[in-house]
Amino acid sequence: MTKLRIHLIRHGEKKLFLPDPALTELGVSQAKKLAQRLNKEQRERQEQQEQQEQRAQHSAQHQPAAKTIRLILTSPKKRTRQTAAILAQELGLKVQVDDFLDIDNVLPNTLASKKKIIEHFQQYLNLREIDDKAIELLEILAVTHSQEIKNFWRILGGPEKAIADVYECGVWSIELEADEIEFKWTEGDLNP
Secondary structure, rough: EEEEEEEEEEEOOOOOOOOOOOOOOOHHHHHHHHHHHEEEEEHHHHHOOOOOOOOOOOOOOOOOOOOEEEEEOOOOOOOHHHHHHHHHHHHHOOOEEEEEHHOOOOOOOOOOHHHHHHHHHHHHHOOOHHHOEEEEEEEEEEEEEEEHHHHHHHHHOHHHHHHHOOOOOOOEEEEEOOOOOEEOOOOOOOOO
């Protein structure tokens, strides 16, 4: 069964007092730093996979390396689209706008909302290119807003301390496998 890892990412710093603000220079810098960090983490994971595959080739039980598919989803707002575009350029991925991540999508903290969130992200497992038994992990980078991060995190049961400060370009990760949910988050922020 394919695991689903959702990285809820807050957009970079925005210009204030505008209806649909763009990123500030600092916001662009934050997004670039995050993109570089994610790229470095991806390269490190690939190196580990290659080392594991090399070790496995020397054993009698060689299995093909498991694949990871990565997608970038974004709220339709300008600041999130800009943040997602910077991530996409660094990571070599395409961006898909997802209205579910929009700033006005606040759900009540109920079991029905929990199911709705999980089903929404699981729908991406049904994409044609993911219909492959060798896919071990679908990793979604979901660029959204602080309200949605807090809302989704609480509904899914994440620790409250993790969302005390939802800073720009922070990452809150949720891994779903069968009926288990695991939560991780970054500490600190990407301000220079």
